[in-house]
Amino acid sequence: MTVAPATRETGALARFGTALRRHKMASLGGGIVVLAALSAIFAPWLSPHDPLEQDVLLRLAGPSADFPLGNDSFGRDILSRILWGGRVSLYVSTASVLIAIVLGGAIGILAGYVGGLFDRIVMAAMDVLLSFPTLVMGLLVVAMLGPTVGNLILAITLTAVAPFARIARAPTLTIKERDFIEAGRALGFSNLRIMIVHILPNVIDEILVMASLWLATAIRTEASLSFIGLGVRPPTATWGGMIREGFENILDQPLLAIFPSIAILVVMFGLNMLGDGLRDTSDPRLRHE
Amino acid sequence: MSDASGRELALDVRGLTTEFRINGRWYPAVRDVSFALKRNETLALVGESGCGKSITALSIMGLVPKANGRVAAGQVLLDGRNLLALSEQQMEKIRGGAIAMIFQEPMTSLNPVLPIGFQVAEALRYHTDLSESEAKARALELLQHVKIPSAARRITDYPHQFSGGMRQRVMIAIALACNPRVILADEPTTALDVTIQAQVLALLAELKAETGLAMIFITHNLGVVASIADRVAVMYAGDIVELAEVGELFRRPTHPYTEALLASIPRVDRDAGDLKPIPGQVPPITAMPAGCRYADRCPLREPRCTQESPPLSPLADSAEHFARCWVRAGTGGSAA
Amino acid sequence: MLTYIVKRLLVGVPTLLAVLTVVFFFVRIAPGDPAFIILGDQASPQALAAVRHDLGLDQPMLAQYADFMAMVLRGDLGNSLVTHQSVWGEVAKVLPYTIELTLTALAIGTVLGLPLGVLAARRRNEFIDYAARFLSLLGLSFPAFVSAILLLLAFAIELRWFPVISEARANDPMSRLSALALPAVNLGLIMVAYVMRVARSSMLGVLGEDYIRTARSKGVPAGIVVWRHALRNALIPVVTVVGLYLGVLIGNSVLTEIVFNRPGLGKLIVNALNQRDYTMLEGLMVIYAFFIVIANLLTDLTYGMVDPRVKHQ
Numbered sequence: 001m002t003v004a005p006a007t008r009e010t011g012a013l014a015r016f017g018t019a020l021r022r023h024k025m026a027s028l029g030g031g032i033v034v035l036a037a038l039s040a041i042f043a044p045w046l047s048p049h050d051p052l053e054q055d056v057l058l059r060l061a062g063p064s065a066d067f068p069l070g071n072d073s074f075g076r077d078i079l080s081r082i083l084w085g086g087r088v089s090l091y092v093s094t095a096s097v098l099i100a101i102v103l104g105g106a107i108g109i110l111a112g113y114v115g116g117l118f119d120r121i122v123m124a125a126m127d128v129l130l131s132f133p134t135l136v137m138g139l140l141v142v143a144m145l146g147p148t149v150g151n152l153i154l155a156i157t158l159t160a161v162a163p164f165a166r167i168a169r170a171p172t173l174t175i176k177e178r179d180f181i182e183a184g185r186a187l188g189f190s191n192l193r194i195m196i197v198h199i200l201p202n203v204i205d206e207i208l209v210m211a212s213l214w215l216a217t218a219i220r221t222e223a224s225l226s227f228i229g230l231g232v233r234p235p236t237a238t239w240g241g242m243i244r245e246g247f248e249n250i251l252d253q254p255l256l257a258i259f260p261s262i263a264i265l266v267v268m269f270g271l272n273m274l275g276d277g278l279r280d281t282s283d284p285r286l287r288h289e
Numbered sequence: 290m291s292d293a294s295g296r297e298l299a300l301d302v303r304g305l306t307t308e309f310r311i312n313g314r315w316y317p318a319v320r321d322v323s324f325a326l327k328r329n330e331t332l333a334l335v336g337e338s339g340c341g342k343s344i345t346a347l348s349i350m351g352l353v354p355k356a357n358g359r360v361a362a363g364q365v366l367l368d369g370r371n372l373l374a375l376s377e378q379q380m381e382k383i384r385g386g387a388i389a390m391i392f393q394e395p396m397t398s399l400n401p402v403l404p405i406g407f408q409v410a411e412a413l414r415y416h417t418d419l420s421e422s423e424a425k426a427r428a429l430e431l432l433q434h435v436k437i438p439s440a441a442r443r444i445t446d447y448p449h450q451f452s453g454g455m456r457q458r459v460m461i462a463i464a465l466a467c468n469p470r471v472i473l474a475d476e477p478t479t480a481l482d483v484t485i486q487a488q489v490l491a492l493l494a495e496l497k498a499e500t501g502l503a504m505i506f507i508t509h510n511l512g513v514v515a516s517i518a519d520r521v522a523v524m525y526a527g528d529i530v531e532l533a534e535v536g537e538l539f540r541r542p543t544h545p546y547t548e549a550l551l552a553s554i555p556r557v558d559r560d561a562g563d564l565k566p567i568p569g570q571v572p573p574i575t576a577m578p579a580g581c582r583y584a585d586r587c588p589l590r591e592p593r594c595t596q597e598s599p600p601l602s603p604l605a606d607s608a609e610h611f612a613r614c615w616v617r618a619g620t621g622g623s624a625a
Numbered sequence: 626m627l628t629y630i631v632k633r634l635l636v637g638v639p640t641l642l643a644v645l646t647v648v649f650f651f652v653r654i655a656p657g658d659p660a661f662i663i664l665g666d667q668a669s670p671q672a673l674a675a676v677r678h679d680l681g682l683d684q685p686m687l688a689q690y691a692d693f694m695a696m697v698l699r700g701d702l703g704n705s706l707v708t709h710q711s712v713w714g715e716v717a718k719v720l721p722y723t724i725e726l727t728l729t730a731l732a733i734g735t736v737l738g739l740p741l742g743v744l745a746a747r748r749r750n751e752f753i754d755y756a757a758r759f760l761s762l763l764g765l766s767f768p769a770f771v772s773a774i775l776l777l778l779a780f781a782i783e784l785r786w787f788p789v790i791s792e793a794r795a796n797d798p799m800s801r802l803s804a805l806a807l808p809a810v811n812l813g814l815i816m817v818a819y820v821m822r823v824a825r826s827s828m829l830g831v832l833g834e835d836y837i838r839t840a841r842s843k844g845v846p847a848g849i850v851v852w853r854h855a856l857r858n859a860l861i862p863v864v865t866v867v868g869l870y871l872g873v874l875i876g877n878s879v880l881t882e883i884v885f886n887r888p889g890l891g892k893l894i895v896n897a898l899n900q901r902d903y904t905m906l907e908g909l910m911v912i913y914a915f916f917i918v919i920a921n922l923l924t925d926l927t928y929g930m931v932d933p934r935v936k937h938q
Contacts, residue, residue, distance in 0.1 A: 128643065128644070131644070131872070131917055132872070133875060133876050134876070135875075135876030135877075135879070135880075139894065139895075139898060140910075142898075144651070220768045223768055224770060224880055227880065227883075228879075228883065228895055229895075229899070230899075243770065243774065246774070250774070250778065250782065251782065251789075254778055254782070257778070258775075258778075261774065264771060265766055265767060268765075268766040268767075269762065269763060269766040272762050272765055272766050273762060276762065350842055352841060352842060377847070378846075380844075381845070382844060383844065384841065384842055384843065384844035385842060385843035385844035385845075389843075390842045392838065392839060392842075394835055397836065398835045398836055398838070398839045399836055400836040400840065400858070401933070402857045402858055402932060402933055403853075411840075412843040412844060412845075415843070415845060447934070449933075449934050449937070450937070460839070
């Protein structure tokens with residue numbers, strides 16, 4: 001009883017196709033995000049009009065040749081305002097998530113490294129922060145400290161720090177046991193640096209997944225606060241503010257609310273797809289689908 | 290491998306081939322495996338990790354994960370019915386009833402949110418006419434039979450309240466509940482302490498004697514094989530490479546792999562310096578060679594071995610002893 | 626089980642005290658003087674001092690803290706700086722609306738989300754799985770106020786199935802129901818997205834466990850394997866997520882109430898923020914603290930019911 005020889009063309013092509021299929025979600029999401037970010041960064045050049053320029057005659061006008069998406073209640077160009085609104089969202093979300101990663105990472109590593117009572121106190125503080133939903137925290141901070149971009153970033157960072165601290169702390173604990181148990185209480189900057197070097201490659205996957213999800217949360221929170229009226233002050237264009245305006249004029253010109261809604265929806269959908277796709281490709285259990 | 294009369298066989302496996310999909314292509318993990326299990330016989334299925342012994346058992350039970358596995362060919366005859374041809378519904382009536390399986394990991398093989406008594410009685414509810422209270426009574430009997438202390442009190446306890454050895458006994462009780470004709474035991478003692486191992490093996494031997502059931506015992510431990518098996522099938526890289534009665538196998542290991550396995554066991558009466566590991570490695574499932582799969586590591590390798598895969602043939606002087614080897618077992622007779 | 630409940634209650638108390646303390650300090654670090662707010666900036670220094678004395682703001686911090694705690698435990702949350710009505714009174718007026726909205730949303734979320742998640746897990750990688758995953762991802766991408774506005778636009782303004790301005794009359798069940806519908810659907814659908822995802826991934830994880838293989842090896846029919854063996858185990862992470870989701874639900878409720886002009890705690894919060902009504906804010910945060918602790922307790926209790934290992938810790 002003989003068996004036919006197994007052909008060797010496991011095919012680099014076949015493997016590539018599988019990888020592409022798996023990464024489809026992540027790349028599609030990533031593509032959307034990159035496009036959105038670029039349009040926000042290049043808004044000054046892409047906008048056909050000045051986002052603050054008013055024209056009473058064009059108040060709540062629908063789409064036209066000059067103004068592809070129509071005009072808002074002050075006659076301003078909706079398309080330009082959406083592009084510029086993207087800048088606010090981009091700025092607030094990336095700033096808060098980056099700070100949260102750096103700060104949270106530092107806190108997590110420090111707490112894990114030092115251990116003991118310090119660790120317990122820090123983690124308890126993180127738990128308290130975790131019990132505040134981001135929007136509620138945003139409401140509180142803005143109410144107490146005023147509606148500035150800085151305070152918005154502060155509020156979001158406060159809630160985002162805890163998850164990143166957790167991500168950084170777990171491998172710290174493991175590595176601490178492994179590498180330093182013989183050295184006893186080894187103190188010294190070089191030891192800390194070695195630990196960080198070990199930790200980073202392990203957590204990069206998790207951090208990327210978390211980061212894309214928190215970018216979405218940040219954008220949503222900023223928009224929600226602007227909608228309530230506690231966000232970045234007008235006349236600066238923000239997606240949330242535009243939707244608020246659209247809500248106030250919803251019976252006269254629904255498009256004013258619809259277009260910025262689509263903008264937020266697309267960006268958040270892209271970020272969620274990116275986060276999901278990244279999570280799927282990094283989870284070994286799901287790899288053999 | 291022919292049998293005197295079909296009725297003496299508890300299970301007849303013919304040409305079983307099970308494949309897995311890796312990176313889009315199907316590769317056989319179990320290739321053309323055939324053996325017959327007689328009534329009240331213990332057949333040991335021996336081999337190193339990854340040789341396909343567990344998959345063989347799962348294939349018989351119809352439990353190969355469907356996501357990327359499939360039984361590609363063969364027949365598994367139980368009472369003349371081919372299990373592989375049955376629908377899922379029909380198979381559900383057989384599993385736990387006529388055939389039962391004991392798994393390797395007692396710590397994770399019991400449902401943590403259901404009481405032990407319920408899990409033991411469950412099979413009875415699907416394979417017999419017993420009422421709920423009758424099934425419960427029978428479950429208690431079974432737990433006592435596998436020597437769970439204070440069974441009456443503990444029948445409502447949950448798995449996490451039992452030790453590993455106890456949980457494995459519960460698994461045995463579950464498997465025995467409906468008086469199966471065949472039990473597939475997949476390394477039931479590997480995850481247990483040595484002392485507990487001995488107890489569980491003794492229990493299995495006792496139960497086998499009492500009920501006359503046939504057992505396929507999967508293990509990589511040749512010591513266990515020597516103590517409980519009637520016949521042994523040695524597997525390597527998805528093939529059965531040797532099949533013989535247990536004493537015969539230990540006296541005259543014929544296939545070079547079997548020989549090497551026996552020689553590599555550390556013994557108390559020999560120096561550690563005499564340890565003889567087998568050189569080389571098992572070929573990966575995605576790159577199996579065309580000829581004999583063991584040829585690469587075999588000291589007896591001849592040119593023919595790398596070109597053509599040998600059939601499982603009986604030895605010239607022993608019709609019940611089979612080996613898959615061109616050098617040692619020529620081409621006499623026919624392999625099933 | 627009883628000892629378990631008592632233990633969880635005991636853990637809840639220090640948490641509550643900690644959060645209340647945070648509330649206390651949070652309100653007092655805010656810039657701005659409540660006295661100015663009440664009297665306006667034309668008031669004389671004496672009048673301002675009198676109001677500060679009334680509010681107890683001229684006492685040392687520790688005394689204020691003690692007073693605050695005493696008041697909370699008495700159930701007295703003070704009076705609104707704006708309306709001069711008792712905070713608790715204002716809250717009690719709108720509480721029924723918030724409760725009915727929250728419970729309805731929770732019901733929609735679990736009743737629809739769980740079966741969908743289980744179905745997607747059982748039919749993994751088939752069309753219905755992809756469709757469910759896509760839709761739930763989409764659902765998560767709608768900020769609550771965006772979906773609310775779109776629902777309003779579609780069903781109230783265009784189709785006229787529901788009133789644009791909701792007039793929930795307490796004694797007219799039909800009008801209450803029609804005022805409840807769109808807000809509840811808004812909150813509920815978002816929650817379906819969350820629950821469906823975690824139910825699916827949790828169920829997939831459970832279906833791969835060894836004890837499921839054991840159940841199948843006993844010949845238990847496939848449907849019963851899912852229903853009796855898998856589901857209870859899969860529920861455990863779902864309970865966790867629903868517990869965490871309650872916080873998100875609060876934020877979404879606030880937004881939903883604004884869009885649908887619905888009475889509830891959300892509007893109270895926003896008005897209090899806009900008007901710098903510190904007493905009201907403080908009172909609302911106290912209520913929020915209690916809510917969090919009770920929600921945690923309920924979550925723990927549900928664990929206890931579903932997972933026997935928890936009770937024996």
